Amino acid sequence: GxxxxxxxxxxxxxxxxxxxxECRSLDFQATTMFWYxxxxxxxxxxxxxxxxxxKATYEQGVEKDKFLxxxxxxxxxxxxxxxxxxxxxxxxxCSARDSGGGTYEQYFGPxxxxxxx
Amino acid sequence: xxxxxxxxxALSIQEGENATMNCxxxxxINNLQWYRQNSxxxxxxxxxxxxxxxxKHSGRLRVTLDTSKKSSSLLITASRAADTASYFCATxxxxxxxxxxxxxxxxxxxx
Numbered sequence: 001g002x003x004x005x006x007x008x009x010x011x012x013x014x015x016x017x018x019x020x021x022e023c024r025s026l027d028f029q030a031t032t033m034f035w036y037x038x039x040x041x042x043x044x045x046x047x048x049x050x051x052x053x054x055k056a057t058y059e060q061g062v063e064k065d066k067f068l069x070x071x072x073x074x075x076x077x078x079x080x081x082x083x084x085x086x087x088x089x090x091x092x093x094c095s096a097r098d099s100g101g102g103t104y105e106q107y108f109g110p111x112x113x114x115x116x117x
Numbered sequence: 118x119x120x121x122x123x124x125x126x127a128l129s130i131q132e133g134e135n136a137t138m139n140c141x142x143x144x145x146i147n148n149l150q151w152y153r154q155n156s157x158x159x160x161x162x163x164x165x166x167x168x169x170x171x172x173k174h175s176g177r178l179r180v181t182l183d184t185s186k187k188s189s190s191l192l193i194t195a196s197r198a199a200d201t202a203s204y205f206c207a208t209x210x211x212x213x214x215x216x217x218x219x220x221x222x223x224x225x226x227x228x
Binding site: 004006012025032034036041042044045049091093095097106107108109110111 | 208
């Protein structure tokens with residue numbers, strides 16, 4: 001089956017620093033990837049849609065200058081949390097849809113646990 | 118806004134029993150998907166049911182969709198301890214693959 005990886009799996013950073021999270025589709029191409037965040041014992045909240053070669057589309061209430069998304073290739077999207085604060089601590093999950101798959105199925109990465117101290 | 122909304126219940130069942138979860142949503146959809154998430158891990162896609170389908174099976178999973186009631190159910194038959202996880206439904210309403218996730222159901226299967 002299709003595999004999506006995320007790196008790093010866990011990261012701890014200090015307030016005010018920036019953190020970059022990578023999302024890769026390993027065996028398929030993805031023109032569209034999605035970024036979610038999940039708080040403990042809660043559901044996933046869609047943050048933005050990452051489009052290869054163009055600007056990301058952010059959901060209402062998500063600060064695009066704080067959560068920078070770059071989708072520079074058909075297999076890689078990055079999310080950079082800039083000037084991180086403790087309230088940004090969360091579980092960040094990406095997903096990707098196989099561009100050539102002809103289905104609606106999305107494949108999810110294993111998630112990145114971000115802790116801001 | 119969240120479309121899929123499961124009944125906010127946590128299930129605790131004995132191994133071998135069946136587990137049923139429900140999901141309701143508010144607007145028209147293209148498809149509805151069920152996912153499983155083990156604690157602190159990513160999501161695993163279980164099954165997708167299109168808006169023109171009423172029932173779908175995959176192994177021990179059975180999903181129903183009632184578009185008139187805007188609801189879906191997920192049945193896990195003959196549950197196993199390994200089925201212990203959170204289960205989410207997600208709706209794709211706009212055809213652009215933006216998924217709206219529900220709150221999730223915590224299922225604990227006791228060996």
